[in-house]
Amino acid sequence: MAVAVESVNFNASPIEVARALIGMVVLVDGVGGRIVETEAYDADDPASHSHAGPSTRNASMFGPPGRAYVYRSYGIHWCLNFVCREAGHGAGVLIRALEPIEGLALMQERRGVVDERLLCSGPGRVGQALGINRSHDGLALDQPPFELQPAQVAPKVLTGVRIGISKAKDVPWRFGLHGSRFVSRRFP
Numbered sequence: 001m002a003v004a005v006e007s008v009n010f011n012a013s014p015i016e017v018a019r020a021l022i023g024m025v026v027l028v029d030g031v032g033g034r035i036v037e038t039e040a041y042d043a044d045d046p047a048s049h050s051h052a053g054p055s056t057r058n059a060s061m062f063g064p065p066g067r068a069y070v071y072r073s074y075g076i077h078w079c080l081n082f083v084c085r086e087a088g089h090g091a092g093v094l095i096r097a098l099e100p101i102e103g104l105a106l107m108q109e110r111r112g113v114v115d116e117r118l119l120c121s122g123p124g125r126v127g128q129a130l131g132i133n134r135s136h137d138g139l140a141l142d143q144p145p146f147e148l149q150p151a152q153v154a155p156k157v158l159t160g161v162r163i164g165i166s167k168a169k170d171v172p173w174r175f176g177l178h179g180s181r182f183v184s185r186r187f188p
Contacts, residue, residue, distance in 0.1 A: 007150045010065035010084045010141075014040035014091040017084040018175045021093060023151030028130040029144075031103030033120060034151075036180040037096035039162045040173040041081075043089055060138045061090045068146065070127075070137040077124025078132045082141060096174070097121045099182040100129070122184040158187040 008020045018040040026032045060069040061083055069081040069092050085091040098120035100107055107119045107129040120126045127133075141148055156178035161170055163185055176183045 008148070010082065011086060012084060014042050014084050014093050015173060017082065018093045018173065019157050021082070021095075022157045022175055022177050023153070023155030025101060025147075025149040025151075026095065026098070026130075027102055027147040027149070028132065028136070030147075031106055032130055032147075033098035033101040033182075034177070035095060035097075036099050036177040037183045038175050039094040039096055040091075040175075041094065042085075042091045058090070061092050063087055063138060066141050068136050068139050068141060070132055070134060072134075073124055078127035078134070078136075079123040080127055080130065080132050080136070094123055095126050096123050097176075097180075097182055097184045098126055098129070099177075099180060106131075117182055121182055125184075160187045 008017060008024070010017060012020075018038040021035045021038050024035050026035055057071060058069070060067060061081070063083060064087045065084045067083045069083050071079055071081070073079050080095045081092040082095065083092050100116050100119045104116070108114055110131060111119050111125065111129050113119065118125070120129045136145070139146065158176045158178050159172050160174045160176070161172050162174045176187050
């Protein structure tokens, strides 16, 4: 059975899901914004957490699609990913940046910054602004505290290489909303 949440088929490849998420709105307990940047990761990708197989840390990546995979980056930041492909495969999409829309004051308080462009421009910032932590790992994206809303208009999607990784750096699996000032790094 296909797992879809508001027009995204999470049974699809991470590349398809990463593109489809651009322009959608993600909320966690009513706080969030428009997804403006994503990165795709697949099991055969040496940069993916799932590349070496299942572990305690990445177990959610091998679970059912349409769920959250949350991990701690550098022992500091919680990062939010959306699991895709069939269960057992180990694929996901990192939510790299949002345009803040709902719960702005709470995001500013959580992040300790006022500038809207700095609230959710990077995966660690997204996690902190949305209040993401380990308790969100494995939760279904079509049930509270998560809410996904479709894009209001068809977005123009940019493609580039992923950033902040040491393996498979030249793979063009980073996607962004054309013209967004909220992406973590400009697209070439």
